[in-house]
Amino acid sequence: MFFLKELPSRQMVDGYADQFADVDVDRVLDALRLMRRASLLIRELEAYFARHDLSQLRFLMMILIDREPERNCLAASEIAERLDVSRPVVTRTLQGLERAGLIAISENSEDARSRNVTLTLSGKAKLDEVLPGYFAILHRPDPAADK
Amino acid sequence: MFFLKELPSRQMVDGYADQFADVDVDRVLDALRLMRRASLLIRELEAYFARHDLSQLRFLMMILIDREPERNCLAASEIAERLDVSRPVVTRTLQGLERAGLIAISENSEDARSRNVTLTLSGKAKLDEVLPGYFAILHRPDPAADK
DNA sequence: TTCCTTTAGTTATCATGCTAACTATATAAT
DNA sequence: ATTATATAGTTAGCATGATAACTAAAGGAA
Structure with missing residues (x-):
């Protein structure tokens, strides 16, 4: 995560970057802004999910x-693959x-190593409960509100 | 963090969003792309810093x-304030x-509660060691390379 | 068949984020 | 001066990310 509040000024990045060749200062600043904004959004989402006894990862798996x-249903390995998580x-x-x-x-009858994962009714209900707030957070213009 | 590999299609988001009012599907997809790209970038930076016995947070504090x-020098409380971290x-x-x-x-002579934090020579050297690679990662066009 | 490799999943352990609850000092209010 | 409140920092404990090392089953080659 990246929560630095005041991003460095162009001069400051220049100051550091001058010591090294080929640094595109604008691109660096863009990347910092990207990370800051996403980190704030992710933190907000995690807090939202936590209030519903979930986490973003739990939610994504259910989705x-x-x-x-x-x-x-899905195998656990398919979930790992699609989520790009260890x-x-x-x-x-x-x-x-x-x-x-x-x-x-549940067990997979064709492969004893594998497990099948299914949503319960309670799980579906939880999704319905959580989705409106999820979209509300996501479609807010700029959660960072950087000044 | 948000590592979902295949972002939902517009149809899929529509499918969920239709159940609720006022969902701007494009904005939702933008937010998902933002989080995915930043998460990958942050993961890459953390891996880079880890190879230098650092972390992004350690690095930012030193910076x-x-x-x-x-x-x-800085007080710990000032660091907390600027980094927006607990x-x-x-x-x-x-x-x-x-x-x-x-x-x-070191202790602060004016306020016994406070601590002054200074970079050591070794710390300055570590910054120099790490900065070029940091900029190299940051100024790469799109680390996500989302197809 | 036996052996080797790959794949599915788990356990153990570590790093980094959080909140809650604590100590100790500083500051303001009475 | 005393009491209350605010601030600086720490400790304890939880969640979520990672790797390394493990078990167990599947699949291929000898």
């Missing part, structure tokens, strides 16, 4: 399952969701 | 001190930097 057209994080997060009753985990 | 015009995180990170010999922490 991924819900999104699944026919099967209405396996242990997937394992732990799924365990939490199961303990919370939001998903159900 | 803040180095940036300081005359005093060449106090305990500042405490812990400063302790780590001190143990690593990159900063020095």
